[in-house]
Amino acid sequence: MRKFLMAAVAAGSLFTAGSASAAVVMGELTGGSAFRNGGVFEELNPGPGFSVGRNNQQSNNLFAFNEQQGVALTAAVGGLAAGTLVNSHYVFFDPAGGRRARGYVDFDSDILGVLTTRGPLSSTDTLLGLSNVNYLNPGARGLEGNDRFSIAGNRINVDFRASSPGDFVRVLTAAPAVPEPATWAMMIGGFGLVGGALRRRRKMTTKVSYA
CATH class of the missing domain: 1.10.287 (Helix Hairpins)
Known part of the structure; x- marks a missing residue:
């Protein structure tokens, strides 16, 4: 038997x-001026009318929230082929004034790609973003030359230096x-x-x- x-x-x-479906497991702010000024990691559950992208939070916190789950990409993006099945998550740092944030975010499945520039971010807002979130799209949306990140399995390590409008990435993880x-x-x-x-x-x- x-x-x-x-x-x-x-x-x-x-x-x-x-x-x-994949989700944010945990995160931590570990260094930088944002950390020294009381910043922490905060997972969000955006409600209707939530806006992000242009100095909307003005906080020392490192933020993340889950977006669409189990979506097949309709076009190649972020080094991934069209048809790849992904879960999407938004990670960002939007301080008041110039700050630095070092930390990480863990997900419950491996990271496949990270979208870091305005074009790929805006082109995937409808497919991968939440319908109740207003994704603003300023010219400096994404990361800039002094921002850094690395991937280790299901973890993204970040070292963001942001002022206006902030630093924003879309993290794509493996969907079963x-x-x-x-x-x-x-x-x-x-x-x-x-x-x-x-x-x-x-x-x-x-x-x-x-x-």
Whole structure:
């Protein structure tokens, strides 16, 4: 019976993986003048009418929020081919006056690409951004020459120096593929076989008693 139970667990994990989405796990501000002036990492859940992109926050905090999940790119962008399935996240630093922020943000799946300039950011706002967020698009949107970032698996390390309008990136992480209908049918059939085998095993079990 242990083999049948293991098969059921494996099939269940396939269902879970197909419907999962990636999200911000955690982040931290670790250095820079923003950190020394009380800045922290803050994950946002933007409500209707939220605006970002042109001195809207004026905060020492490093911000991030989740955008669209499980989206197939309609065109090549950020080194990724059209059709790549991604989850999107927005990471930004919008201080009042010139500040520096060093820190990181972790996601629950690997980072595939980072959009750092105005063109790719604005061209993906509709596809990957949230419909209730107003993404402003000033000429200096994105990162500039003195900004740095690096990627290590599911982590983006940032070293941003920002004033007006701030520093903004869109982080694209790996989205699990949703099984095709035929795959769903095979998994459902597998559950049926497991159930039938367990029922037959119970019927074959006999009870022995001694007088």
